Amino acid sequence: MSLPEFLINGYKDWKENIYPKKKELLDILFKEGQKPKAMIITCCDSRVNITKIFNGEIGDFFVYRNIANLIPSFNLKDLNDGVHPAIEYGIENLKIKDLIILGHSNCGGIKHAYQLLSGQIKNNNKKIDRWVENIKPSFIKLEKNQNNEKNIKSLEKLSIINSISNLLTSVEINKLVTDRKLKIHGIWFDLKTGNLEYYNQSQNKFKNLT
Template identity: 35%
Template sequence: MEFARPLPSYLVQRYHGWKATAYKENQGWYRRLATEGQRPRAMVISCCDSRVHVTSIFGADQGEFFIHRNIANLVPPYQPDGDHHGTSATIEYAVTVLKVSHLIVLGHSQCGGVQGCIDMCHGHAPALEAKESFVGRWMDILKPKFELVRDIEDPEVQARQFERQAVVASLENLMTFPFVASAVEAGSMSLHGLWTDIGEGGLECYDPKADKFQKV
């Protein structure tokens, strides 16, 4: 492998700082995690966006959350076609092996993936429309929901509402997975849809009865 390079020096320094402080002070806990395995209570599907820090938002410790991140926190429909499905594989493992009690979809404000989907729907993103665009084809999952926000004239309001619809789309697609539906119907696992405002630190939870997001 000719292309791999040494870790940047600032990351090396940060690692040694962590090893000498946080790890050293909790060495027993880390060793327990290593020997006893993981038992997370919840799985979180969030966006890859570097500004979304799931463990910080909830003050979670190591071993508490099983986290999967992808563009725009999307879940594809259940489709066992033999192709590679990273998100679907992660969900399967969390539900059938780890048997998490909660499955959370976390969306966020200023989501670039969602904005890209808006641009596609307006015909302003030819690069994303190209067949070879991985991002574009991934955002096809969300495109049908655009009809719910198409008539919103304010671009910012439209984007924020579409970000919330990305969460709803993922919740709906989760229920197409037989093992997810079975766990939910049996009461052994619950689904939760959240949206966070990065700038304000706000958090909203989806209420299916009212079909809207409520402040937490």
């Protein structure tokens, strides 16, 4: 077994041309440990390049990815997803002050949930079928119309709001938010326009960030 050529070539290029420029920063991060500026929970989707969207640098973000950037409730008995320990580590060990849930347009995971929950496709009890069950509370709240595309877009946003609510099912997180030691942010990324929409919690609306 060997690595595909594009990975080997990409690595060689990075080691030769990028690494020397980053060596100093990596040295500091090695000696002092990571001190990420924020935690971002986003989708596995390859089109969502977190570090580039925020013009970030190595060490800036503590990132967790799963299908459709979902945070299940902390009250579930069976916490099988790694998102909960990642959040716990981020908050307790890395002292994260800003936790961002970043969803996106054309999300395959949300589309799958929509089609499944609206009966357009069959539930085959695959792992992804079970995983997107977490979207059900958002799907129930969705004001559905005839336009599937619009419904899916609304579901992408509702699901971010639901994950924020689920975060607050953790007693520890709830207290940190109340004490203003932790801020939770919801963002929706439009792949086509490159726009970020920020969730305004008091108005319960997503609005263009700039």
